[in-house]
Amino acid sequence: MAAMAADATGAPAAGPNWWRRCRGRLLGFRPMIDLRRVRTDYDSVAADLARRGDDLAQLEQVRDLDERQRALAAERDEVRAQIKAVSGEVGRLRRDGATEEAEAKQAESRSLGEREQGLDDEASLLAEQIRDLLLRIPNTPSPDAPDGAGDADNPIVRVEGFDPEAYAEHQRVPHWETGEALGILDLERAVKLSGSMFSMFRGMGATLARGLCQLALDRNADAFEEVRPPTLVLSSTLTATGQLPKFADDAYAVERDDLWCIPTAEVPLTSIARDEVLDEADLPMRLMAYSPCYRREAGSAGRDTRGLLRVHEFDKVEILAYATPAQAPAMLDELVARAEGTLAALGLPYRVLDICTGDLGQSHHRSFDLEVYAPGVDRWLEVSSISWFSDYQARRANIRYRPTGEKRAEHVHTLNGSALAVPRVWAALVETYRQPDGTVALPEALWPYLRGTTVIGR
RNA sequence: GGAGGGAUGGCAGAGCGGACGAUUGCGACGGUCUUGAAAACCGUUGAGGUGCAAGCCUCCGGGGGUUCGAAUCCCCCUCCCUCCGCCA
CATH class of the missing domain: 1.10.287.40 (Serine-tRNA synthetase, tRNA binding domain)
Incomplete structure (x- = not known):
């Protein structure tokens, strides 16, 4: 492990692989x-x-x-x-x-x-x-994951609330036009502040963005502990969840402090139990967190540059669970059901995709994607990806539990997914609920979060 | 950011170059005693690697060094505590 250690002065040397030598190191032999x-x-x-x-x-x-x-x-x-x-x-x-x-x-x-x-x-x-x-080396897929070569092969498990005939002309307006017209989305100035692919909500647009997070948190508070984690983390933390070493280009790095901006709250939430042995009685352990998420989108520069479809920084509520291997399949279903429930409460049409072996993320054992239909851009937008990691992350992060009566601790299974990701849901809402007069009439589930407003007008 | 002090098994806490993978106490577990429990007494009790096994090896915050030999000595780093400075 000598090569992984900090150099004699302890100062991280710069360079493309500077983080390899940094404080906290990559995890040991895991x-x-x-x-x-x-x-x-x-x-x-x-x-x-x-x-x-x-x-x-x-x-x-x-x-x-x-x-x-x-x-x-x-x-x-x-x-x-x-x-x-x-x-x-x-x-x-x-x-x-x-x-x-x-x-x-x-x-x-x-x-x-x-x-x-x-x-x-x-x-x-x-x-x-x-x-x-x-x-x-990536995780091995679940036997239940469908075979396939790429995203074109993902079976659609179900479609809820979608009627392609049901849309009127006034809903066929992209959210960025409605957003600018109503003064609730200020992309032009966001670019002035931070460059392309950053966004800024204003007025009721900002309230709506925050309200969405609040709604998602409230809907899951019955079973999930709310966490407000740090959003800058060490290299070792990013390695535990699998973003490093392979996907270093996708994350923002604060080199001089050896810190990284989290791409999702999954990163800190998973590392909470790092190097710990949990009691079986505490499993499954459910956590949720609101956090900003930072993504360089290195591989998709130039794609979806308009509007909110792909941005470098966004807000998200993540739900996550540590479970025994036996509990994991049911927990996967539960997380999917919870994410679906929030979309349904918002009255958004959505569909569920069973991610095939060829499209599974590197650390995923089994995944389902949730996509909402956005009529203004006429596209299905991925708003949640719910994944079961089997013991892949737990092995990297050294998260174990002691089965009752056993002497030897075993790795837990980790699962997580977005309860709600703001920008795309925001976009789908603004497009779906656009009225003939150009205002946006929001669904009842959001009313408690909008200070009395139910229709966003000029 | 500056100055000091610390980091040892579940916890507390010894050890300061060779018999130390580590005294001891607490806790936990098993047993004796008891109608049962407590007390008392006896015993067990860290993790990991490798091997069919006996065993062997590694781990005293992390990394490097000195030595025939390091928990013990030296260097660097990280974290924690106290004080000073700064600060939402």
Whole structure:
């Protein structure tokens, strides 16, 4: 792990991989895939990863390097045992005054030490290579996840409240036009402040944005503990959830302080239990958080640049759970149902997609996407992605629980999803509820959050 | 930001170069006693790696160094506490 440590001065060196050397380091040797499973059950791991359409070269490499690493480590340990024995001998001889013999033993120990050093260097190098590979290998998909090559293959599980014939001309106006006309969205000045793909809500637009978060929090407060987490986090925190090392370009970095802006509250919420052993009685543990989210959208520059469809900073309410493996499938259903419930309460048509193996995120075991229909832009907008990570994140983050009666702690399963993401829902609302006179009549569920306003006019 | 003090097993707290993976107390667990419980007494009790196993190895906040040998000595970092400065 020597290469991961801070340099002698402790100052993070700049450069494309500066965070590799930073405070808090990347986590220690914490693979995402169970290395033991790679050893004992290689074929099934390979088959699982193949379903994602993944290249298996890295996995093969891991298997081979691991074999060599273990052999070297065993040899090194044997030499270490000898050194210990010989050193003990030295102590005894010195006490007995047998100086000459002691010196001979010292020489012997010294040469053993050189051999140990060589073996250890080699074994550590291999271990590091294995770790780097393992951190980049994605999660294995659930057997229930549908097969497919990409987003075109995601089955639509259900569509709720959508009637393509039901829309009138006055709803076919993009939210940015209505927003500017009503003075509730000020994109022009947002660009002046922060550049393209930033947004600014004003007046009732801002109240609506905040009200949406409040609504989402209130709807889940029956079972979820509200958390207000930090939104700047260490590299190690971003690694635990899987954003690093592979997706460093997608996040905003505050280099001089080795901090990153969170892309989602999933990041701090998941790390809350990092390096802890939870009581089984406390599971499932449900948490929710409102937070701003920051995304560089590096891979999608130039796409969806108009309006609120894709922005660098937005507000979101995230719901998350730690669960036992047995509880996880039901928890996935619960999170989906909760996210759906909020969309339904807002009266927005939506559909549910079962994400196929080829479109699953790197750390996802199974995912469902929720999309709302926005008539003004005539598109389905992804507003929530609810995912089950199996033990992938828990392994990286070292989150465990002790099954009752068991001696050995096991990794928990993590699940999370957006309860509500503001900009796209805001857009869909403004388009869906636009009246013939250009005002926006908001659904009743929001009224308690709008200070008495029910219709946003000029 | 400056100056001092600290970080050891679930907790408290010893150890300051060799018999220390770590005294002890509390807690927890098992047992004896008891109608039951308490008390008392006896015993067990950190984590991880590797191996069929016996075992061996690693871990005293993290990293590096000195040494035949480091929890113990040296250097760097992080975090916590106290004081000063600054501050929503």
